Amino acid sequence: MKLLTAPGRRAGFFTGILTGLLTLAGCVGPDVPFGMPQPTAPATASRPSVDNRPRLPATGEVVGTGETRAALLLPLTGEGNAGRIAAELKNAALLAMDDVGLNALELVVKDTGGTTEGAFSAAGQAVAEGAAIVLGPLFSANVRAAAPALRMSRTPMIAFSSDRAVASPGVYLNSFLPQGVVQRTLSYAAGQGVRSVVAILPEGVAGDIAEAEARRTMLASGGEVTAVARYAYDNMSVYEAVRTVAEALRSADAVFIPDGGSSPATIVSTITEAGIDIAGKKILGTGQWTSANLADPVLQGGWFADTDQTRVNTYKQRYQARFGAEPSLTSALAYDSVVLVGNIAKGGGGFQRNAIETPVGFNGYTGLFRFLLNGTTERGYAVYEVREGRAEIIDAAPAQFNRAN
Template sequence: MRQLGFVLGLGLLAGCQTQVPAGMPQQPQMQAAPQAIEAPSLTQNALPPASGEVLGQGSVRVALLLPLSAEGTSAQIGREFRNAAALAMEDVGQDTLQLVIKDTGRDAARVQAAASEAVLEGSSLVLGPIFAADVSAAAGVTRPAGKTMIAFSSDRNVAGSRVYLNSFLPGGVVTRTVSYASQNGVRSVLGFFANGPAGDLAEQAARTAIQANGGVMAASVRYDANEASIQQAAAAAVPVLMQADAILIPDGGPTPAAILGALRSNGADLANKRLLGTGQWTTANLSDPALQGAWFADSDQQRLTAFKARYQGKFGTAPTANAALAYDTVVMAGSVVKRFGAGGFANSVIEADSGYAGYAGVFRFEPDGTTQRGYAVYEVAPGGATRVVSPAPRSFSGS
């Protein structure tokens, strides 16, 4: 049962377009579990020196683990999260927190070393890492030490005891899309799901949402990301298409158009079939007439405008939507400290039923470590424009 909680406003409200990476990182091959590190017994005014970039002079220390020196896009993502955290510290107040940013690269040993430093330096909370394998590595240190971690991976498999994920989990947007459709006349859904863990999660979320609203899954078709596989999947779907009110395609990019084209080439009649998608459709060509009238769930994209403008004004480049997660989490941590002090990062506070409100919209942490988020539903209009048909919630029902 959830504890009664409160809403923490995270600065100016803004939001984001959901970006879920294609595929999901595999679990790392972990070495033997490290020995538990005992956190030092410290008063708030007796923090030891910290290793890493230090932002703020607060008496409560929070560590942020990022792959700043990794190769390729990992470092770019790390820098975005670092910058978003720095922006958050401007709103938190320099005297509220001492945020210590630690470079982990993408090496499990370095991740564990950074987590060990965070524990020994008296961090009350650990934020990050970003990637699933790194989260598992860090949790091998923070969990035995009794430290709570809020990471940013979209792989729910790494969530658990004392490990929360503030991320865009693939199932959330699927649930919102299907639930809205079911409540607006769609009773039977034909689903196309990519092979792999992300597709498994999307299919599970769709089935659960459809059944919860009294509908049925007419069929579930799986495919690989190549033309031959999509053609084969479409051919298998045609015989059951007449039983479906809607076609669900969670993947974005060229996939929705490719699947619809394959259905037509196999003789399918798509008239009167509602198309359903997710926030990944923002990477698709929405001006394609075939997608007109489709519904898809995503975060309230208007909210992201303020965040992007602030970030670009300070750092000179536009951030991705995921950077808003770092901002929201740092400000959440500062809000908890302002209200409860260094001891505020208890499960009952983090799992507050009323959740938190931030640039990425309202969110709350589940007891299993995953995140529930509030999404809007959009309809694709002629020319590729979108309009909101169901606004994102501003709070959680019953909170």
């Protein structure tokens, strides 16, 4: 049996659920450069906002000279990985401002310290200073803390948490909600004839989310999740999980293993070592598989959904050329959000809900996405097949949304 370890290189669609933050681990280096110094707004003078309300001078680092003010709330002095990912998000915002034009926005970067108190204070400052929209915070608890001040002033927020429970009308999440990638993988598989699926999932909240969405998707597609087993990160628990669903595995069309790291290969190897023939059964995963060893023979032919890596790699190359380090996928969310907000501001119509919730959505480095009425995000994912140790697209991400909210 292969050794099972908890995934550590890409805290992607599942391992970041408890904090509501995607991709804090592994790919963020110990020292994240902040880029070139940016001009700051004068500290002594105020100017009217775009709706002619007086506003206070900006508190925080100011980037850009546009008439529309947006606040970016980040845990710049937060503990551990929080501060490092905040540095990446800030860098991504600087790169976006270069692209959208410094005259499109006045972007005010505010430090939350990674705490609920800091998020509440920063949101209150943003409102008092006349910010037309707020980007961030990161953590779900901080989104909850910041939301009341913004809701009272009807200031929209685009946060980066992956906890859909904190979304609400006017509080949008530009993140990778784990339900979406599960739905894409299983709906594609169902379209290829998969009708019965056994799900082998990690214990905890991540497994709960994966199970609920897997059941919903298969039911909607005319199929069924015939059995579910849970494991902890030790080989004995994997053995017991496989044993409990052995009979269902023998008759299933597919096995769904959404976790990453060594989990997919360990689980599939355990299935075969238990004497269960998986020939003809499809192995299904999620974008977490990018942290797995795709060269492992047991994963060949497996399918999983993920963001379009061609776009992501283009972003990473640009970021590295500018800041000298490879960024995480999470940072691209800040880039896309700043470009989105800058383009809306240049249009002159303000941040009305119909502008943010446009059914056609937006296209960015993270792919096609749109904000729904309840504040959650719908994304267009590609489906990959593992071939000769590499992930190759077998069903491209959609170029446009073809149905209304």
